[in-house]
Amino acid sequence: MWKPSLFLALSHVTSVAAQISASNLQVYRNSLNLDSPFQHTIPAYWTSYPHHRRTPFALAPNGKTAYLAYLDASGKGVHVHKVDPNTYAATGTTVTISNGKEAGGLVAHNDGFALLTNEAMPTGTASAPPGTTPVAVLYRYTDGKQTWKTWLGGPNLHPKEGLSMSADITGDLVFSEKAGLYGAYYVVTDYAGWAKGHSADNIQYIGKDGVVQTIRGATSSWGCSHNTGIAFEAADAPPFASACAEDHTGIWLNTKTQGMSGQKIANEACYHVINGATNSAMGGTSGSYSMLARFADSPSYIFTWVSRGAVNLVADKFLQGQTASKARWTNRHVAIAILKDKSTLANGPATSKVGSVDGDSQVNWITTGKSDHSNAHAATFDTYTALLSWEEIAEPGCPYDAMDCQGNFSGTHFQLVSSEGKIIGTSFSTMNVTVTGDMVNMPDGRICWPFVDMVWKLNGSPKNTGGMVMVGGPRPPTTNKMSFACMKKP
Ligand SMILES: *[C@@H]1O[C@H](CO)[C@@H](O)[C@H](O)[C@H]1NC(C)=O
Numbered sequence: 001m002w003k004p005s006l007f008l009a010l011s012h013v014t015s016v017a018a019q020i021s022a023s024n025l026q027v028y029r030n031s032l033n034l035d036s037p038f039q040h041t042i043p044a045y046w047t048s049y050p051h052h053r054r055t056p057f058a059l060a061p062n063g064k065t066a067y068l069a070y071l072d073a074s075g076k077g078v079h080v081h082k083v084d085p086n087t088y089a090a091t092g093t094t095v096t097i098s099n100g101k102e103a104g105g106l107v108a109h110n111d112g113f114a115l116l117t118n119e120a121m122p123t124g125t126a127s128a129p130p131g132t133t134p135v136a137v138l139y140r141y142t143d144g145k146q147t148w149k150t151w152l153g154g155p156n157l158h159p160k161e162g163l164s165m166s167a168d169i170t171g172d173l174v175f176s177e178k179a180g181l182y183g184a185y186y187v188v189t190d191y192a193g194w195a196k197g198h199s200a201d202n203i204q205y206i207g208k209d210g211v212v213q214t215i216r217g218a219t220s221s222w223g224c225s226h227n228t229g230i231a232f233e234a235a236d237a238p239p240f241a242s243a244c245a246e247d248h249t250g251i252w253l254n255t256k257t258q259g260m261s262g263q264k265i266a267n268e269a270c271y272h273v274i275n276g277a278t279n280s281a282m283g284g285t286s287g288s289y290s291m292l293a294r295f296a297d298s299p300s301y302i303f304t305w306v307s308r309g310a311v312n313l314v315a316d317k318f319l320q321g322q323t324a325s326k327a328r329w330t331n332r333h334v335a336i337a338i339l340k341d342k343s344t345l346a347n348g349p350a351t352s353k354v355g356s357v358d359g360d361s362q363v364n365w366i367t368t369g370k371s372d373h374s375n376a377h378a379a380t381f382d383t384y385t386a387l388l389s390w391e392e393i394a395e396p397g398c399p400y401d402a403m404d405c406q407g408n409f410s411g412t413h414f415q416l417v418s419s420e421g422k423i424i425g426t427s428f429s430t431m432n433v434t435v436t437g438d439m440v441n442m443p444d445g446r447i448c449w450p451f452v453d454m455v456w457k458l459n460g461s462p463k464n465t466g467g468m469v470m471v472g473g474p475r476p477p478t479t480n481k482m483s484f485a486c487m488k489k490p
């Protein structure tokens with residue numbers, strides 16, 4: 001009987017000793033030559049503060065081929081590069097989806113990939129969106145050739161519920177081999193039907209043949225009103241795990257409900273319902289990837305976001321029975337929530353009690369102090385540990401209450417946490433690695449992601465003048481190279 005207890009004691013010692021440090025980080029700087037220039041910085045909604053333009057990254061199940069997607073610097077055409085997951089250099093020919101407007105989500109297969117983007121419908125399409133407003137669309141490529149293309153908006157998708165378009169994707173694409181389904185969760189504005197002129201989101205499931213499947217209790221043609229952030233991760237069966245940030249009350253684990261309901265992950269101070277950003281909780285502009293990750297061989301997930309905390313709950317005027325709140329801090333902190341399974345929070349939901357002074361006592365905070373934290377991401381190493389990353393501004397200026405902060409970038413932090421939500425060791429930071437695309441599990445146990453090698457600046461104008469302040473002059477800079485970084489499990 002002594003053996004198991006000795007084993008437990010040893011593994012306890014190991015987990016206490018393990019912590020992430022700079023020696024776990026491996027960098028493949030400028031390893032991938034891009035065929036076309038990429039404008040790597042995008043002005044954030046409302047503030048125009050600089051955000052990373054997202055570069056979706058995915059690895060095929062056989063571990064042999066990775067893909068990186070990025071928007072052409074012209075603003076039209078999404079390029080998908082085949083990447084060698086050993087050298088992070090280009091391999092094979094690049095596919096270009098010539099009408100794509102955003103690299104919105106990428107799934108890698110052994111024989112190709114699927115890309116979620118948005119594009120204008122062909123001229124002359126009956127009941128197409130006004131102007132040339134794009135519509136979400138899913139492409140499947142096999143061995144470099146288009147196998148199918150499925151519109152996820154426009155006249156043929158849920159005409160009874162109303163027709164939708166997607167000027168931005170703000171969402172993600174996932175695939176479940178067990179379910180045999182793609183899931184796409186993305187923001188929409190309806191241009192016909194009862195919700196004409198209003199913004200919300202869609203969750204659509206698509207078979208391997210490219211056919212949209214309407215699944216009761218999983219498919220959604222509406223959902224979170226003014227959705228400002230999406231977290232989406234595959235499950236063994238639909239509904240897939242999902243969370244949304246809306247600009248009335250907060251963030252919802254809406255796997256079961258697909259709406260502004262389910263289990264409330266957090267009260268969030270939103271203030272400007274019409275111009276909401278919910279603090280860029282899930283990355284805001286060009287975010288909404290690698291926020292929600294499943295632990296290996298487990299029903300459990302980890303979700304991360306940034307928040308200003310919540311105090312002084314009052315009845316929300318829009319969502320009956322729900323609460324609006326005020327911010328606890330002007331700066332934002334990194335928070336995590338552990339999910340017991342795809343639709344259940346391990347520590348229970350946030351309070352909805354009107355009059356409550358504390359609106360965030362359930363939140364598991366990862367950071368403290370006066371720094372601002374943004375661009376938070378999570379990935380899991382195995383069944384028991386997860387990697388968090390975020391960016392920091394040590395002395396932030398935060399003139400906008402529900403938006404981003406600005407100031408001198410003071411590093412990308414990496415932190416190990418357990419599947420119970422416990423912080424393991426301390427974080428370390430670096431000034432020359434960022435996270436701009438999906439954090440992906442590699443066959444050797446590492447977690448790898450893409451980024452652009454540059455001097456990253458989070459400085460912006462203190463007034464909402466719409467000008468990005470960036471290296472390289474008034475025009476957003478471009479790059480012809482991508483870099484990759486990998487974290488080894490300690
Ligand atoms: C930000 O960086 C600039 C240039 O390095 C420096 O002059 C300024 O004092 C810094 N601001 C803060 C708040 O640290």
Ligand SMILES: *[C@@H]1O[C@H](CO)[C@@H](O)[C@H](O)[C@H]1NC(C)=O
Nearest residue numbers: 022027029429430431432433
């Ligand atoms: C990146 O920063 C680390 C310290 O955070 C430093 O050791 C390394 O030399 C830097 N690399 C480059 C290429 O600047």
